[in-house]
Amino acid sequence: ASRGEDFLQRRRRWSVAATIRNFVGGRYAEDTAAGFDKVSPVDGTVTARVQEAGQSLVDRAVSAARKALHGPWGDTSVQERARLLRRIADRIDERADELLAAEVSDTGKPVSLAKELDIARAAGNFRAFADVVAATGLDSYLTEFPGGRALNYAVRKPLGVVAVIVPWNLPLLLLTWKVAPALASGNTVVVKPSELTPAGATLLAEILTEAGVPDGVYNVVHGFGPGSAGEALTSHPGVDGITFTGESSTGSAIMRAAAPRVRPVSFELGGKNAALVFADADLGKTVDGLARSVFTNTGQVCLCTERVYVQREVFDEVASGLAERAAALRPGRPEDPATTTGPLISLEHREKVLSYLKLAEQDGAKVVAGGGIPAMGPELDGGAWIEPTLWTGLDHSSRVVREEVFGPVAALIPFDTEEEAVTLANDTDYGLAAAVWTTNLERGHRVAQRMNVGMAWVNTWFLRDLRSPFGGVGLSGIGREGGTHSLDFYTEPTNVCVQL
Numbered sequence: 001a002s003r004g005e006d007f008l009q010r011r012r013r014w015s016v017a018a019t020i021r022n023f024v025g026g027r028y029a030e031d032t033a034a035g036f037d038k039v040s041p042v043d044g045t046v047t048a049r050v051q052e053a054g055q056s057l058v059d060r061a062v063s064a065a066r067k068a069l070h071g072p073w074g075d076t077s078v079q080e081r082a083r084l085l086r087r088i089a090d091r092i093d094e095r096a097d098e099l100l101a102a103e104v105s106d107t108g109k110p111v112s113l114a115k116e117l118d119i120a121r122a123a124g125n126f127r128a129f130a131d132v133v134a135a136t137g138l139d140s141y142l143t144e145f146p147g148g149r150a151l152n153y154a155v156r157k158p159l160g161v162v163a164v165i166v167p168w169n170l171p172l173l174l175l176t177w178k179v180a181p182a183l184a185s186g187n188t189v190v191v192k193p194s195e196l197t198p199a200g201a202t203l204l205a206e207i208l209t210e211a212g213v214p215d216g217v218y219n220v221v222h223g224f225g226p227g228s229a230g231e232a233l234t235s236h237p238g239v240d241g242i243t244f245t246g247e248s249s250t251g252s253a254i255m256r257a258a259a260p261r262v263r264p265v266s267f268e269l270g271g272k273n274a275a276l277v278f279a280d281a282d283l284g285k286t287v288d289g290l291a292r293s294v295f296t297n298t299g300q301v302c303l304c305t306e307r308v309y310v311q312r313e314v315f316d317e318v319a320s321g322l323a324e325r326a327a328a329l330r331p332g333r334p335e336d337p338a339t340t341t342g343p344l345i346s347l348e349h350r351e352k353v354l355s356y357l358k359l360a361e362q363d364g365a366k367v368v369a370g371g372g373i374p375a376m377g378p379e380l381d382g383g384a385w386i387e388p389t390l391w392t393g394l395d396h397s398s399r400v401v402r403e404e405v406f407g408p409v410a411a412l413i414p415f416d417t418e419e420e421a422v423t424l425a426n427d428t429d430y431g432l433a434a435a436v437w438t439t440n441l442e443r444g445h446r447v448a449q450r451m452n453v454g455m456a457w458v459n460t461w462f463l464r465d466l467r468s469p470f471g472g473v474g475l476s477g478i479g480r481e482g483g484t485h486s487l488d489f490y491t492e493p494t495n496v497c498v499q500l
């Protein structure tokens with residue numbers, strides 16, 4: 001049997017839960033009055049019924065988290081929590097196939113991608129933060145003043161009850177990226193996964209409980225944003241901090257919800273990321289890298305490139321190379337080993353992407369790849385399929401070049417000088433990531449450092465060291481997570497000064 005058939009059999013054996021429940025205080029909550037269907041982006045069929053949490057269930061989740069903070073969890077040592085995180089990672093590895101089924105069922109992404117990226121990183125996040133928290137010491141200073149000395153040292157305390165709001169694009173990766181350091185730091189969490197991807201966060205509750213996470217430390221509430229579980233949670237007076245990944249406009253709404261009680265927020269938001277290709281770049285490697293950075297996860301990664309600036313001498317070569325790569329992508333069922341690209345997350349999101357495809361044509365773009373909906377056949381035509389699409393000839397002022405599309409699309413724009421490339425790349429309200437392609441060492445460093453972004457890559461993209469700072473500037477976010485930067489958000493220091 002092929003790998004795809006194996007997966008199908010395993011998936012049939014375990015299947016994804018038909019009802020996806022809220023998880024509060026260490027157990028699944030009773031049925032709620034409200035609920036909604038989870039629809040497969042692959043073929044439009046309903047895959048599960050999701051129980052929607054209202055205000056009272058969110059209240060209970062926050063109370064359970066508060067109670068757990070004052071229980072035995074509050075007395076755990078850093079070493080104990082680091083060991084627990086490692087046990088969670090091992091348990092994720094053991095139940096990886098079930099998590100894979102949940103993630104693939106929710107997102108429709110190819111099994112191979114979910115396995116290598118999402119599931120591997122879920123376990124990796126817990127291991128990384130076990131290492132980080134175990135290795136991080138206290139800030140301390142020996143202070144000398146006329147006539148004496150004092151010892152200053154800062155102890156880290158958990159923030160408290162942390163609300164974790166995450167999107168649908170890399171559901172388990174982005175969730176564990178926040179939950180791992182939050183738990184490592186001794187917090188309790190109430191998680192609100194995206195309404196479009198409820199399964200993985202729910203299964204993770206079982207995994208954490210099996211690994212020994214005490215009741216109430218990890219709670220999950222399902223629902224939408226405004227008027228639903230998201231708003232109830234972010235405006236809840238019992239929440240001590242909010243960590244959010246998603247759209248910039250949602251970040252703005254959440255910031256307003258956090259304002260009355262001045263609670264800290266950590267925001268990883270949208271992007272309109274640039275790639276800068278210089279004529280001296282290794283073009284084979286560059287086109288490979290660009291293809292990854294534009295099309296990975298059907299362009300639905302916050303770090304994906306949507307603006308490609310190419311030095312004029314190599315513009316045609318890069319454009320045709322990338323167009324060939326776009327045309328070679330194979331959409332299809334996630335479990336089919338021949339599939340190299342999945343659908344968008346939903347038909348609603350496809351409408352948004354299609355509106356930009358239309359706008360690009362109105363703005364005079366030349367479509368050099370894709371440009372519409374692929375014919376997938378009767379079984380899959382109900383899914384949210386889209387063609388990987390590339391444009392040339394767009395003006396820098398076009399909304400297509402300025403706004404985040406969040407699909408497998410990019411505008412290619414020529415430049416002449418390094419100075420011009422830097423100016424164009426930085427001419428945006430966003431500031432998440434950039435990639436510089438060049439074989440000139442000095443130029444690589446110089447241009448990367450001038451990028452007004454949180455992360456700049458040189459001759460690569462999305463290569464991560466989980467200890468390094470991750471986040472964005474401008475509309476792309478507030479604060480940094482990663483390594484000790486995460487610990488800084490998920491803890492509050494108390495400085496103690498002792499006169500000696």
Ligand code: NAD
Nearest residue numbers: 166167168193194224225230231246247250268269270302
């Ligand atoms: P979204 O903002 O629509 O939703 C994210 C989450 O917020 C969901 O769980 C949603 O239910 C919830 N939500 C929505 N409105 C809310 C409100 N008023 N109060 C509380 N919660 C609310 O984002 P999305 O469409 O799920 O995700 C795609 C976006 O996420 C893109 O803009 C992408 O760039 C961004 N993203 C950023 C990063 C990063 O690290 N910077 C990573 C991944 C995705």
